[in-house]
């Protein structure tokens with residue numbers, strides 16, 4: 237029987253371990269945030285729901301595609317890991333510094349209607365902030381067409397949120413991952429900046445500086 241050289245053995249063993257651990261890791265994460273639950277009730281579940289399609293990649297030790305670009309992805313990373321102070325559901329505390337459960341961080345623009353101010357609401361449904369997403373949605377719709385993928389409206393709201401935040405569409409061929417990120421990242425980043433600017437202007441409770449590491453810790457490490 238031919239024996240592999242030691243380096244190749246090491247590499248093969250590492251790859252098997254990575255795949256096995258990734259499978260266990262993925263199962264644990266998906267079990268923590270089942271899609272059938274009527275609503276998202278914590279920061280971690282929100283994070284997992286949006287990263288759901290990306291968690292399907294075989295090796296979770298490799299960064300998601302949007303993090304492997306040379307472009308500035310920090311705004312996307314901050315928003316996805318909930319390290320911002322302008323999305324209400326990203327905050328641990330209320331304005332009076334008391335702990336507030338995730339599902340009571342209401343969108344201030346929609347009060348007195350009590351709607352959780354999470355990314356999905358802010359980007360897609362809030363009558364005050366969602367119009368900012370329209371130019372990005374137009375660009376992404378064209379990109380979906382270019383790659384011969386399902387239309388924007390056939391994606392679920394969670395998938396649409398993920399795509400607006402830099403994810404590749406679930407049906408995109410792996411060979412096009414890099415090109416997708418390259419052609420859409422700037423659009424997604426611009427959207428985050430305009431959202432940030434809009435919310436600081438219109439939400440008196442939002443602090444003028446994103447709380448990247450001081451008041452809010454990421455919900456989960458990027459995977």
Ligand SMILES: [Zn+2]
Nearest residue numbers: 343345346362
């Ligand atoms: Zn709202």
